[in-house]
Amino acid sequence: MPAKMQLTKGNEALAMGAIAGGCDCFFGYPITPQNEVPEVLSYEMPKRGRVFVQAESEVASINMVYGAAAAGKRAMTSSSSPGVSLMMEGLSYIACAELPCLIVNVMRGGPGLGSITPSQGDYFQACKGGGHGDYHSIVLAPWNVQEMYEFPALAFELADRYRCPAMILADGVLGAMMEPAIIADNAPPPTVPEKTWATNGRNGRAHKNVVNSLVIDPYGLRDHNLKLQAKYKKMQCETRWDTRDVDDAEILVVAYGISARLALSGCKLARKEGVKAGLLRPITLYPFPTEPIAECAANKKRVLVVELSAGQMVEDVRLAINGRVPVDFYGEMGGVIPSPVEICRKIVEAAQ
Amino acid sequence: MLEQTILAGFGGQGVLMMGKLLAQSAMEEGISATWLPSYGPEMRGGTANCIVVISDDEIGSPVSESYDAVVAMNQPSLEKFESKVRPGGTMLINKSIVPIKASRDDVEVYYVAANDIAEHECGSTQAANVVMLGALQSVRQKLKSHSIEKAIAYVFASKGQSVIDSNLKAFAAGMTSLHQNATAC
Structure with missing residues (x-):
């Protein structure tokens, strides 16, 4: 069906955008003000034979994303500030393991459990690490409902290109507001690059793929860090x-x-x-x-x-x-x- | 053109729907619109409101300090949002259930018996929101009435033709209400 202009809520647009972006698996735990994202995906994903899991916690969600991403699937989670804080350990592991995935943060007031009203207090967390170690995620900041729809596909594409986590940093207003946006109800699936590194079975390959975030040898970890840093440098052209x-x-x-x-x-x-x-x-x-x-x-x-x-x-x-x-x-x-x-x-x- | 409106009332009075119809109408005309609902603990207390901005230019902020029009479907909404109307702006009050008058003298105030008109025209107070939308349209005229009628037909399409017809009737009754029943101050 061709895309058409629809009056759409930001969170709903983001959910439809994830589907258009070829999201294979969604794992999440409810939290305001992003609940329409899992709500929409809970019925739209199974309809298309894709995976929707309401996890038992945010910690579980991000580790499910870790696993699905390791298997070469387009995996995502969505949460809001306190929930995203819980995911930081997993995010650091994913960054170290060089896996592409999408994390959505529809920010709310903080610190602490804070409020459910809009905020942008998680910029440091999103852009300066958040989890431990020297890593970065690609961070996209939509400013209207149209971009809430378009950015999941862009995030998946960039994440695949650089084998790194991508984050969409929105807020409670963008999530709750409606605007006219061009939304495709049944967009054709995007072309996803082949993931030769994925741990999805040997398939007759000579070598074994391993996904790991533990590099115990200091020189080995230094070299891995240098590789990551070189990647972050290369990423600058995506500004x-x-x-x-x-x-x-x-x-x-x-x-x-x-x-x-x-x-x-x-x-x-x-x-x-x-x-x-x-x-x-x-x-x-x-x-x-x-x-x-x-x-x-x-x-x-x-x-x-x-x-x-x-x-x-x-x-x-x-x-x-x-x-x-x-x-x-x-x-x-x-x-x-x-x-x-x-x-x-x-x-x-x-x-x- | 930039028109910023607050629509407020009890939860269940259809104020969010009223705003949605306005935004949908603007979209029908190919101009920009934003609709922002109030969300948070205040909704549990039973009040709801939304802010609708329409413009023929790109819309920046979906909220404002003061508004061109405020629709108060109940008394708490009048008390809460009366101060938000900009001088020279418009206020519509649902006089069916709001026993008090507005205290501002620098804004245009219209009293609409939205519940009574809805009951009389459609046999139910449920359409009071669309009556009020008609009244708002008759005094602000930022959109074509035809666009709002199209929006009503689109938004209520899943509920069947009789619901569409009933709401179109409510809208028409609201459009003429201020010529017959209401008093401008």
Whole structure:
């Protein structure tokens, strides 16, 4: 069936996007505000002969993902902040074992059990490790329902290309809101590259495939780390970002996900008040658009970073700009959504 | 064009559906729309609301500090959201079950007997939400009435033609309600 424009909830779009992206297996444990993801997959996956398992915990979910990914399947899990924290050990193992998979975090207020309202407090966790050891996941930040639908396929594709975990970092607003989005109810399955490393039976091969995250010899582990680091370096070419009205802007606003939506409105309000503001939105949070930000900020008066956190991504923006342009920060925490009017006020202040 | 609306009431009054119909209508017209429900502990207490933004431009924020229109289907919604209407904006109040008046004098206030009209026209107060949608349409006019009728037919399609017809009737009654029954302040 051809894709058509449908009024769709972010979480539902993400579930349909996972199916379109060729997800073979979903393992998850319920948590607000992402429950529509497993809800939709619980009936859509079996219909297509694919696997849906409600696991006994998040720890179990991520280890089921580990196993399915090792067998060469497109495997995913979805959760929200406290649940994702529980998965960090497994994620580190998956990264070490070089397995492609998808982890979705529809972020809610933290720390702790926090709240069920939207937040972006898990940037550090998603982009700076989260689990132990020197590893990275590819991190994608959708900002509308259309991207909630499209990013699972992109995440699987990138994960396969680099044999690493990919994460979609959304938030409670993106999960709950509806927007028109082009959704295919029955998209043809994507072409998945052959996984010659998968532990899915010997199949007459001369060698035995082994998936492992234990490298006991220090030099062996060092070499494995060097290989991982080389891969992360190579991954930098996957950097994605988007801009609005930056060319003539005197103030550059940098924000991702739902904050970028709020900031876009803030920029438009600021222009009405005579301050030229533009928006740069990182789409990949890892790899981070360091050079695009530095380049874009070069001729600006000031930079304002907006997040639903105490200031996490702002550290990477400051590193990118390296002191050449002053960087301000505005954030709200705990599930409070900063208003576009307040963002506009910060932009106008910055211009003075 | 940018129109930001809050629709609020008791859970079960169909306020989320009302918002969905607005967003669906905007989509029918090929313009942008966002629909954001309230979610969280307040829903367990029995109130529900959603925010609908429609625009012929790309929509940034799905929420705002103040709104062009607020629809209050019950008294707690009036009390909670009256301060959110922007000066010169519009407020619609379901006078069938809201015994009090709005206190703002810098906004347009319309009182609609949504439950009574729904009961009279459709034999059930269930369609009060669509009556109110008709009333909202008659005073804001940001979308074509035909688009809303198409949205009603699409959204209620799975419930059968009689439900579609009943809601179209409720919508039409809401559209004319403010010429007959209601008072603008």
